[in-house]
Amino acid sequence: MVDFxxxxxxxxxxxxxxxxxxxxxxxxxxxxxxxxxxxWINPQYVEQLSEQWLQExxxxxxxxxxxxxxxxxxxxxxxxxxxxxxxxxxxxFCFWPEKGQxxxxxxxxxxxxxxxxxxxxxxxxxxxxxxxxxxxxxxxTIDSEMVAxxxxxxxxxxxxxxxxxxxxxxxxxxxERYDGxxxxxxxxxxxxxxxxxxxxxxxxxxxxxxxxxxxxxxKFLKRAQICVADLHNAFNGQQWGxxxxxxxxTIFADYKLPQVLRHYHALEYDSTLAQxxxxxxxxxxxxxxxxEIRAATIWACELLRRMMQQHGYTMTAAEIDQRLxxxxxQLTEMRPxxxxxxxxY
Numbered sequence: 111m112v113d114f115x116x117x118x119x120x121x122x123x124x125x126x127x128x129x130x131x132x133x134x135x136x137x138x139x140x141x142x143x144x145x146x147x148x149x150w151i152n153p154q155y156v157e158q159l160s161e162q163w164l165q166e167x168x169x170x171x172x173x174x175x176x177x178x179x180x181x182x183x184x185x186x187x188x189x190x191x192x193x194x195x196x197x198x199x200x201x202x203f204c205f206w207p208e209k210g211q212x213x214x215x216x217x218x219x220x221x222x223x224x225x226x227x228x229x230x231x232x233x234x235x236x237x238x239x240x241x242x243x244x245x246x247x248x249x250x251t252i253d254s255e256m257v258a259x260x261x262x263x264x265x266x267x268x269x270x271x272x273x274x275x276x277x278x279x280x281x282x283x284x285x286e287r288y289d290g291x292x293x294x295x296x297x298x299x300x301x302x303x304x305x306x307x308x309x310x311x312x313x314x315x316x317x318x319x320x321x322x323x324x325x326x327x328x329k330f331l332k333r334a335q336i337c338v339a340d341l342h343n344a345f346n347g348q349q350w351g352x353x354x355x356x357x358x359x360t361i362f363a364d365y366k367l368p369q370v371l372r373h374y375h376a377l378e379y380d381s382t383l384a385q386x387x388x389x390x391x392x393x394x395x396x397x398x399x400x401x402e403i404r405a406a407t408i409w410a411c412e413l414l415r416r417m418m419q420q421h422g423y424t425m426t427a428a429e430i431d432q433r434l435x436x437x438x439x440q441l442t443e444m445r446p447x448x449x450x451x452x453x454x455y
Contacts, residue, residue, distance in 0.1 A: 142405035178343035216263035249281030
């Protein structure tokens with residue numbers, strides 16, 4: 111058993127930066143964690159979670175289904191899949207309903223789906239209906255009526271107009287910078303996940319997931335990073351899914367992961383914040399509390415990754431993200447997740 115006791119009283123040692131932090135996510139979010147007034151990481155419970163995973167044979171991440179599922183995702187192995195996937199992640203945010211309201215959902219292949227799976231299936235259904243979601247020119251002028259048709263179901267998908275704008279942005283940027291094909295951005299990145307994240311953040315404004323905290327710029331880059339991970343998973347690490355530096359990505363800070371980490375006491379909130387979240391009150395985007403939750407989520411998972419590594423189990427942040435996400439799907443008794451209306455997660 112590795113002794114992490116020195117971490118509990120030595121914050122500098124606990125939050126030491128890795129030799130490489132090319133995206134600046136760990137360094138910028140560390141500033142938040144060290145100044146946080148509302149959210150804390152409990153390293154003892156992070157260690158408990160790592161021990162739980164070790165007992166479950168954490169090296170075998172295949173016990174959880176892959177997040178790329180051809181039943182709900184469009185895949186034909188061509189450039190069309192790559193453009194479709196970019197649309198998927200440009201629109202992958204904020205699926206939860208207002209308090210007391212039903213969730214937006216769709217019917218697909220005899221199933222009722224909500225959340226991310228409903229988004230993916232709706233976009234796949236659109237392709238099956240002949241809608242050219244891989245065509246940059248078509249996307250650049252797509253209208254609200256068509257987007258409403260694509261996401262037809264029970265109720266209206268949250269932040270509808272933002273999704274229309276993002277679909278058009280994908281089309282415009284692909285036409286202006288990449289001759290209509292996202293594969294050219296992937297080729298420019300030269301098999302580097304870090305470079306591709308950088309291109310996404312540079313060229314697509316909707317992917318610039320950077321907040322301000324006490325005048326500091328705090329980088330999260332959730333959807334840009336998950337786009338790269340999705341490419342890797344969709345193409346099984348081959349062709350346009352080949353990246354040599356995936357291990358340098360962080361986890362994808364959203365609203366589900368902190369909910370799971372709080373359930374296991376790895377994250378703790380002050381009483382006022384805890385009550386607001388439990389009452390399903392809105393937290394404004396870029397508020398201190400919201401930024402602190404996301405930053406603490408990234409660092410709790412980074413500590414978890416380091417603990418696993420000390421035990422001889424190498425897990426990427428993406429694998430940790432996937433495992434926590436699936437745990438959240440299986441847990442039936444959890445306190446509410448924090449609610450922030452945002453295009454970033």
